[in-house]
Amino acid sequence: MHVSVLPGQRGLRHRHVPERALVQTGAAQHAGGCGELTIVPDATQPPLLALTGVSRSYGERLALSPIDVSVAAGECVAVMGANGSGKSTLLRIAAGRDAPSTGHVVYAGRRLIQDDVAVRTEIAVVGDMVSAYPDLTVREHLQLVAVAHGAGRETDELVDRALLECRLADHAAALPGSLSSGQRQALHLAAVLVRPRRLMVLDEPEQRLDPAARRWLAGLLLTQKRAGATLLMATHHAELASAVADHVIVLRDGEVIGRGTPDAALAAAQ
């Protein structure tokens, strides 16, 4: 059985850019800064993920007003806003974990339905994971995810690489109970790295991370982006959004109050 870590990078162009160079394609702008290979979203291709007129109500409460969002392949879109602004709701719908009250979501040309198994193979979600198997080590957790995604003989290689990238190599044999909250979050991120991930949906990936770990996270996400992953991320940190995102959407009380490049969107939302 063979598995590609980044399957199907259709709609992407690869090109070298000098350090600190800006690459602009349509509205997408990336100031990555530290990598050599940058994937430039191709405006001529349909978006990888498109939310059209999506809203969500809980009873009489409107958690998310109708919103259109499209994420091109290889692009990073950050969603920002205060607690309760609708970020997590938007991301849950985008990841197929919740059904919108109105509108629809299209992923890779297919109408997204809840629990779509095909989507589960390509959309990696970093959400509010709180638990782990108390009797499985860090390495065993990652092995489980890799095998579940059909990694086969590549499992150990993938796991070792993820452990290194997430700075968990020294804790590979540790049980989750002995990890700090930041290390648990790193384990959660590592679980994404051992599986196929054409679209990464990250709900406040910086939570429980200290400033140094947040810088490491920004580097990790940039690396993923350069390798072709598409990112949709909710965050409270403007620095993280500025470092990684091409496009920022700012929400307040479920409504969009700013969108565009990170600087422009944040300025509009002020």
Place this chain on the structure above:
Amino acid sequence: MTVTREAIAVPDSTGTTIALLRELRRDRARQRAANAAYWIYLVVLTVALYGGSRIAATAHDVRHPPLPTAQTPHVLHAAPYGLTALALLLLLVLVRDALWRGPVTLQQPAVDWLLDTPVDRGRLLRPRFRMSAAVATLAGVAVGIVPAAALVSLGLGGHSVGHVLRLTGAAMLSTALLFILGTGSAGLIERYPASWRWLRRATPAVAALVAVLGGLAAWAALGRLPAAVADVVIWSGPWAWTTQGMIALSGGSAPLWQLSTVLLGAAALMALFWAERAAAGVPGAALRVRARTIGAMSAAVLNMDTRGVALAYGDAAGPRRIWFRLRPPRRRELVLPWRDLLAVARAPARLLGAAALALAAVGLIAVAGHAGQVSVVAVGSGLALGYLGAAWLCEGARLDAEDTRRSAALPFRFESLAWWHAIVPCLVLFVVAGVPVAAVAVATGNPGLIALLAVTVPVLVTGALVNVFRPRFMPDLFGGFETPVGNSAAIVVVFWLILGPLLAVVPLAVLLPSALAASHAGELARAVVVGAALAIGLGAYAARRAAKLYSA
């Protein structure tokens, strides 16, 4: 937007993943099996040691079942309605399981680590459903013994051991089928979220139907219902089919009981079959919520936090709607009563339950007082119900006690909080219980009853507050200490749990009977004075406990 549908290859990794997980968790599985074997051994040993003689006596009694008495025909008349009410109630409970737990559940780690993978949900979830169905069947068989034993003990077991065994067998079979039907239905309901709202809406109506059937049972026991009504009731649905075998083998009229059992079996198997197939489609969102609920509930059970269990159950239904608003007061003294009033009014089930308990308490004590020789047990039972009502109304205090930060910003000393929190429960109980007590007092020309109510209510409320502000549960309590009569752990834990009701109900149960039976004012005045002192003492103790809780 024009988009091209792209093919997404899904790896077939289910077998290897489940095998890997089984391999990785083998030690844990062995340990769990060993723990289960140990508990089974303990239960068997306990039953054999302490229940052996009882089992032998029951086996002997079965050979000579109790003979019918003068009451037996009344019981037989009431049986179709009573048994149908119980079966319907049982089915409702089984089906409502789908709203918070459901027969298909995963533990939180499995939800977090497996649900987002391409692992086939059918192979992950169907074994869970089959296990739930197997457990439900066994539970149904065990529960079936209860109505059979009740019918036999009421003189409806026939004249021979064969008759008793046939009745018991029929009861066990039909109850097991009811459990299977309930589990299958719950599985289908869990699968289709659109049905949850209907089940919630239907619940009060079904509960009312159960109450009506209970009323019909009482009516039938008096012999005032035509037999045709019973025929309609026992054919009213699958729940009623459960009862026909028991009714027929007890000597009642259910001539087609074999047919009803076959119908029940067919319905149960159909529900089981469909639900097993549907298990694979239980939404991931539902599994996530259920895993969280079960996790919270397990933690609450381990901490012996009964309120935590109730809260976890309530949270499974999602956020509540706010339907009651009250403008905040301008005077600071009224802030806590205002806050408590909101807490009580925004949980109408709690308010209605407390009112029902208070009325039942008044009724029980009134009946006990009316019987000439006032029974301490009857008054004590009434007071226990009243205590429960008071405890239900102390929601505001409980909210403050479970997280002391909530009231940290209030301009009150922590010691005084307990006193402020007593106001709303006392007022509600005075209103609810005051009307019937005043009516009885006027009817009997005994105004002393109102004075007794005036001290009973504060004692019950302050007793409830003593329990509300109890110290946090520490696992050390289970350690206890050695005494000449054994380890103190059990008694320490029991005291931790029931100190409040013990301090409130027991003294009142001693005090009230003599006051109710008293023919002169002195006895009444003594009860009022002692009761008032008790209320003040319990209030002070609750205040002290609150202060300790906040300083901890």
